[in-house]
Amino acid sequence: MSGAPDNAIEVEHVTLELGGRAILNHASFTVRTGEFIGVLGPNGAGKTTLMRALLGLLPLSGGSIRVGGEAVVRGNPSIGYMPQIRSGLAGRRVRGRDFVTMAADGHRWGVPHAGAAIRADVDRVLDLVDAHALAARPLSELSGGERQRLLLAQCLLGNPKVLLLDEPLISLDPRHQTGVVDLVRRVQRELNITVLFSAHELNPLLNSLDRVLYLGNGRAALGTVDEVITKPVLSQLYGSPIDVMRVNGRIFVMSGDVEIDKLDHAHEEGDDGHEHEHDHGHEHGHDHAHKAKGKHTHV
Template sequence: MSRTEPAALEIDRVTLELGGRAILNDASFTVRNGEFIGVLGPNGAGKTTLMRALLGLLPAASGSIRVHGEAVVRGNPSIGYMPQIRSGLANRRVLGRDFVAMAANGHRWGLPPRNASVRHDVERVLELVGAQQLATRPLSELSGGERQCLLLAQCLLGNPHLLLLDEPLISLDPRHQTGVIELVRRVQRELHITVLFSAHELNPLLNLLDRVLYLGNGRAALGTVDEVISKPVLSKLYGSPIDVMRVNGRIFVMSGDVEIDKLDHAHEEGDEHAHEHEHDHGHHHSHEK
């Protein structure tokens, strides 16, 4: 890597705390420019907390975070963020184009800005994600996958270099999950940007990832799927024996005879709503100029 091109993300001995508890403890890793990184780990492992720290919404208790060589700042225009919004969108009558435009200057649900540069940028991102046909339809008539497509368009306003996507696959059926992942990967390659894509389960992402960032028990492990999704690495992260099974091209992470992902889903709904306001807040700050 040349000195003129710093890494997309440098985490150096970072500790992140919530309510006095270390969510991430003395973690260090580097994400290269243009990588597609899957961020995995059980609920409470710090996937959302890490993204909030990158957005400048949560200061590190210790260590340093650098995004493209610069210290973290709130409202960094080089970062696009898709929060874990789930409720509310399905009932909105706002048109797709206006919904995308609302994020252009961090506006909530007021009238979208109408200056020419914003209009041009909105049309650019709608075309980029292939959502022109959704522009004139209300959100209430769209599928979950189509709404995720518009949320991705919002993230791409202003030409960010780093996308943070917080569990965009939750609530989507397998077909729509595949569509969202393939769309993100296509856009990421076309724009040569870096993506951190947090997910509850590895398998939907398995063949499209460059590397995996696995969080657990305050620790972080970054590497290829084979390097990270292994019995010794995950057992160390979880602090208990973990088995990794490969069956018919799929990977299953097991604690005893229970699949980790299935165990984790029991707590998903409550956690998701508990964070909803935070995500929304972070999303709009991420587009401030």
């Protein structure tokens, strides 16, 4: 791979291991600049692990990764990251604007004292996500979808070129899921940035994504929905027979008579200890200084 500027992310023969288990095994794919990529796969397939590797938080066991044509480094300012968040924000009394500002100057606790440049950048990202009305309200009074809007604003500080969004739809109802996906797509198009958006289920992303990256069984498949979401490809990635049904504009991935994403929700990713080993300095995306900065490919 050449590191050409039209490629945002280049993964070449990458092996990633956790606890002695290969999460990815000799995987290769290329994400083009300005693409919206849905990242899917069964529990433990490596969605979060891949994002952590892109952030430079997890060493590669083999191969190479380039972001914007450069080798990955921890603290890459060209990458905005929204970690998976399940609890903790709902009870916080910090105002929305202060919450966003914390990510700009690295303060995790307390009210930050921002300079003019940071205040201007906070205003810019609040405008981008249409969240000025939330700025004066405490997080504890906001809905899950509204809090996700502020988390997206945090990710956009500093004008990153790539956004890594780890399961931003978890715990949101369908209406708020649609709102978050539409917002990310609008901002992505407006800024011409690259988005990797991981999710348990494909359907909320169907009308927004350009291509889908499906991980499973140590492998990666990147292509259009019609190329990747097929019985042969998914059966290979799951390591067992998979059926794909299309009904009224929705896609259902089935193992026998059970829908795959329902199995995934039964025990959320990371509960087996393989998938999630968060670097807690990035847990809430507050440390902006450490925000880490195609063809159809089957591996």
